[in-house]
Amino acid sequence: MLVRFGRRRGQVKESTEMKNSEKDQVLYPPLLPSKVDLHQVTIIPHNEWKRIKDSLDSLTREAASLRAERKAKKEMHFRSQEVVKHWTNTYAGMKEQKLEAKKKRDEEVEAERQMLDMEEAIHKQGERKKAIENARQCQFYRTERVKNFHSGLLLSRVMKERDAQVEFRKTKIKSDEKWEEQLKLNIEKAFKEEQEKAERHRRDRVALANDHLKQYKKYKERVSKSHKYQKQDAEEIKRQNSLYEIEMRKKVEKKKEEIHESRRLFFEHMNDKNIIKAVEQQQQAEEDEKIRNFIKAKKRLTQMRNEKEAETHRLMEERRERINNFLSELIKEKLDNEDLIIARDIAEAEAEREKREIERYEKNKEEVKAIAEYRAIVMKNKEEEERQRKISAKEQLLDILKADQIFLEHEKEKKRKADEECRKVQDAHIQQMAKNKFNAKLSKEAEIDYCRLTEAIAVEKEKEFQNYAREVIESESQSTNKYIYPLVKAVQEGPGGGHGPVFVDRGGLRPSYQTNDVTGVQLPFYNSHGSKYNFQRSKQRLGFTW
Incomplete structure (x- = not known):
């Protein structure tokens, strides 16, 4: 129960019951539950x-x-x-030492291999450079300009060799007594050798x-032996022929006997066949006679049946005629009674x-009335339908006007979009034209750069x-200065291999030109002193008279 004392607020006075309970709790050990009787607690020794x-x-x-x-x-293992x-x-x-030694050896071997690879790479690079130089040199030697120059070099050397041979012939000393x-x-x-050769040839011929x-x-011996053998063979063949003829005669006689026997058997067979044929003909005649008798009997039976049918038909006709007469009499009696019946009817x-x-x-009358009513209903329905039709027509007209307005708006929008598309296409065309112009300019510049590069390459090649x-020429002129004209001429011709004038702006190229007449051959050198062609023929072909 909480008790407040005087004016001191906030303090709580605990009740005596709570104090007593706290005192009671203090008496028990902290490990034991509260209100436990210690007399009933078992105490265990510390060792137990x-x-x-x-x-x-x-x-x-x-x-x-x-x-x-x-x-x-x-x-311990780690330690x-x-x-x-x-x-x-x-x-x-x-093992660790061996591994370390092996590792060092591998590193040394790898270092040696790397050195060898480096040396091999340097060697291969040198070989590649040599191969490239050789290829470049071969390519340089295969050009038309160098070929023409080498032709001139060969011509100069041939001329030099020819003059040397002429000089050698002039200075040659005639043969002396020795x-x-x-x-x-x-x-x-040589005469002795010829005689020995003739003697040796004679001995060979002998x-x-x-x-x-x-x-x-x-x-000859072989021929005589062959004749003897042929004679023996002829006698043997003759004897064999005689035996063969005897055998053939026997076969012919035997064949004749077989033919006679076959003929006899054939004649006997033919006689038997004739007899059998005669018997068959007799049997056929008897059968034909039986057939004729049967046909006659059949005809007679048919005639009897026809006569019987005719008699039956006659009797039926007579009976039908009697019935008709009886019926006509009955009808006549009935007509007299029918007049009264007809009047009543x-x-x-x-x-x-x-x-x-x-x-x-x-x-x-009822139908006319119904028709009038139906006509009135139909007219009323028609009037209603006409009114509804006018209303629907008016609504339809309004819908059409509205649709036309929408269509006009759509058309205006479509026209606006088309104008925008046209403007876009026009702008795109303008951009494309500008782009094409720019590309053409770039291509022209690229072509100019290419021409410049080509000219530079041509100049470099010409310099080389x-x-x-x-x-x-210097190496050839050291020996003689007389035969270097073909080389100088080949050098002065210029690149291109032609006979025309030199293009100064295109790397010094010298192209070729062809004539426009019937010959169509290459034009001569521009520095020639005259033409070897007949210009009168060309003038006549072109129609000139002067």
């Missing part, structure tokens, strides 16, 4: 309590000890590895003739007709050719 606690915590302690032991082993790592007299140390004696000895030696005689004798028919006329009149030609 420790034993129980150890038995309960044995697994945890074993796991902790195992972890500690494992950790200690691991630390031993750190200690043994630098030992050299162990298997691991020796040379004549040597010539006589050579002639005598040996060949003897060989031919031996071969001829052998041939006429009266009944008139009454029935009048009744039908009255009913038809009433029916027509001039240097090469100058070196060759």
Whole structure:
């Protein structure tokens, strides 16, 4: 119960019951629950309590000890590895040393290989440069300009060699006496050799003739033996022919006997066949006779049946005629009674007709009335339909006007879009024209740059050719200065290989030109002193008379 004292607010006075409860709680130990009787609590000794606690915590302690032991082993292993790592007299140390040595050897081998690869690369680069230079030189030698220059070089060397040979012939010394004696000895030696050769040839011919005689004798002996063998063969063939003729005669006689026997058998067969044919003809005649008798009997039966049918028809006609006569008499009697019946029927028919006329009149009257009512309804419906049609037509007209307005707006929008598209297309065309103009300008500049580059290359090639030609001319002029005109002429012709004037602005090219007449050949040199063609013919072809 909370009690407030005087004017001191906020303080609470605890009740006596709560104080007593606190005193009671202080008397018990903190581990025991409140209000527990200590006389009923069992007290365990400390050793026993420790034993129980150890038995309960044995697994945890074993796991902790195992972890500690494992950790200690691991630390000891690490320490031993750190200690043994630098030992050299162990298997691991020796292996490590071998691996280190192998690694060093591999590094040295790799360094040597890299050096070799570098040297090989340098060598291959040099070879590539040499190959490129050789290819460039071959390409340079294959140009028309260099070929013409080499032709001039060959011509100059040929002229030089020809003059040298002429000089050699002029300065050649005639043969002296020693040379004549040597010539006589050579002639005598040649004559002896010819005689020896003729003797050797004669001996060869004699040996060949003897060989031919031996071969001829052998041939004669072989021919005589062949004649003897042929004679024996002829006698044997004659004997065989006689035996063959005897055998053939026997075969002919045997064949004749077989023919006679076959003829006899044939005649016997023909006689038997004739007999069989006669018997068959007799049997056929008997069968024909039986058929004729059967046909006669059939005709007779047919005639009897026709006669019987005719008799039956006659009897039927007579009976029909009697029936007709009887019926005509009955009809005549009936006509007399029918007049009365007809008069009665006429009266009944008139009454029935009048009744039908009255009913038809009433029916027509009702139909006219129904038609009038239907006409009024139809006219009313038509008026309503006409009114509805006018209303719908007016609405349709309004819809059409509205649709026309929308269509006009759409057309205006379409025209506006078309104008915009046209403006866009026009702008695109203008841009395309500007772009094409710019591209044309770029292409023209590129062409000009290409021409400049071509001219520079041509100038460079011409410079290279001039240097090469100058070196060759200088080397050739050291021996003689008389035969370098073809080289100088080949150098002065200029690139292009033509006979026309030189293009100064195009790298010094010298193109060729063709004539426009019937010849169509290449024009002569521009520095020639005259033409070798007949211009009168060209003047006549062109129609000139002066």
